[in-house]
Amino acid sequence: MIKISLCLFLVSVPFFAIICSAFSEDRPTDRRVLVLLDDFAIKSSHSIFFKSLETRGFDLDFKLADDPKLALQRYGQYLYDAVVLFAPTIDRFGGSVDAASLLEFVDSGHDLILAADTSASDLIREIAVECGVDFDEDPAAMVIDHTNHAVSETEGHHTLIASDDFINSEVILGSRKIEDPVLFKGIGHSINPSSSLVTKVLSASPAAYSANPKSKLSSPPTLIGSAISLVSVVQARNNARILISGSLTVFSDRFFRSGVQKAGSTTKHEKCGNEQFFVELSKWVFHERGHLKAVNVRHNKVGETDEPSMYRIKDDLEYSVEVYEWSGSSWEPYVAGDMQVQFYMMSPYVLKTLSSNEKGLYYTSFKVPDVYGVFQFKVEYQRLGYTALSLSKQIPVRPFRHNEYERFIPAALPYYGASFSMHSFYVL
Incomplete structure (x- = not known):
């Protein structure tokens, strides 16, 4: 922890x-946000999410995660109020930033959004573990659900999940109920059930499991059912807030604009719930609510x-x-x-x-x-x-x-x- x-x-x-x-x-919300990317292409492919932050008054500073001039503080003063880490493949940060300095950033009361995926590096997994979240140890594992997947003509492994198992909390997700399922494709994680700091906000269904979709199961999967968390949040004892997602794609413009139909259902939603879900969740993470x-x-x-x-x-x-x-x-x-x-x-x-x-x-x-x-x-x-x-x-x-x-x-x-x-x- x-x-x-x-x-x-x-x-x-x-x-x-x-x-x-x-x-x-006077104003508790974080305003200066450092956005660390694997590739600057993410800035355009995830523009809707970034635009929602800028519209609410946040000053986003986009940098590559391996930028040699990267720094979180100068002369003992932090340069940013929050970090958005959209660099799942990064093995080593640039400049003076490392896992320890990023955790010290949170320890000092600042906020963090971390997105991983199937290519998550050991560095990203280490930061997640220190925040109380354990991703599946199998690097090829993905969340699979044969009953609650989204109907797709191209996705045949049932790894494109349509989840509507949201946390029942207006202060975290807003007063307007999310009616549409959230599209998710990525890796699952578990949390310590005895921890009062980590909370699942989007869970997998009881029929889900985590495994390599391209190989047969030789042993029972370690992560199964509702124990799999797709998106979790952490509120530290110093009131710093963290969002951890097992997928970077869930923030993308493609998913924000996509429609969704759950397997076995005749109802087709013109737009999935990803935009509403993550915009409202980001308001909580950046102390605009609660x-x-x-x-x-x-x-x-x-x-x-x-x-x-x-x-x-x-x-x-x-x-x-x-x-x-x-x-x-x-x-x-x-x-x-x-x-x-x-x-x-x-x-x-x-x-x-x-x-x-x-x-x-x-x-x-x-x-x-x-x-x-x-x-x-x-x-x-x-x-x-x-x-x-x-x-x-x-x-x-x-x-x-x-x-x-x-x-x-x-x-x-x-x-x-x-x-x-x-x-x-x-x-x-």
Whole structure:
């Protein structure tokens, strides 16, 4: 898995810590994009996809992957905000770029789109493995499906797949449902099912398998059925996003414009779903959707407005935070009913679900527990497709001072009585 070294940009100061987003609050989307190609011909053969990025305001810098002047940073500053790697056959990058520097680029909070195919080099496979994705080890293997392939007069091995097994997530694929199957021809990959960072967004059907289409099977294939992922995404712990596809052709103008008819179906779609699928998916990868920020994290005693330096046990307090989502052009209130705050010291003493005014403000109130020490207000919010929010504020809680206790405690009446009776005994 990616070895994230800068996790959520932790900022530590006395009694205060807040972790939010790895991106600018004014405009979180990446604008400078380096596009690495095997051949400049890809720039024209995949022009529709590139045009969709440029239309949305991205500045694309096209370079050959083996360009001897290639560099991701200069004087310690990154030159780009994202990389599109459309060079599946590259064995070695040019200039100062290598697999380690590309992974460090992601570790620093930047995004990556990687497309492979049947000619994927060991370098591309190595980068994919570090991102949590394992391509089929057989270099000649392709995804084959004899029941869910696309009808084609030229493709007889059933490697042209018509897949409509999409992830059910509006934040990743957009609110408009994809009605048309996606054409796919390439290699499959698997992901670690225990990983919470990698997610399949386009899966193969239960009847699919990965093998060499030009040779007979001598042993059962290692990748079969819905375990085969055609397209996956990764959201790292620092909120960097990665798209990994087992096919470069799926981004091509030919596939974007092609019609599709699934085997066994009489319905012929005039246009496949590739353009809608990958354009919407690229919006998520480049943080045009599903990007959250938290601001104005506050807490105070009930009836007061200033934030105290400490609380006393059994104080009544209020906690609030404002959360917004980037819509692609502006920050909009994020509305949810499952955000919670913990009042935490070694373990949660208080766990409260935050109420919302549906305008971005989340708030609650509770009584400080009868335990003194150093506590934290903690909000850990992780939902599929959204950037993770991890907020914390530290605050000490003190006990009552000697002059803050009640003069007479009702629970101590037996002791008072005993004391008076002993006093009376000695007087007598």
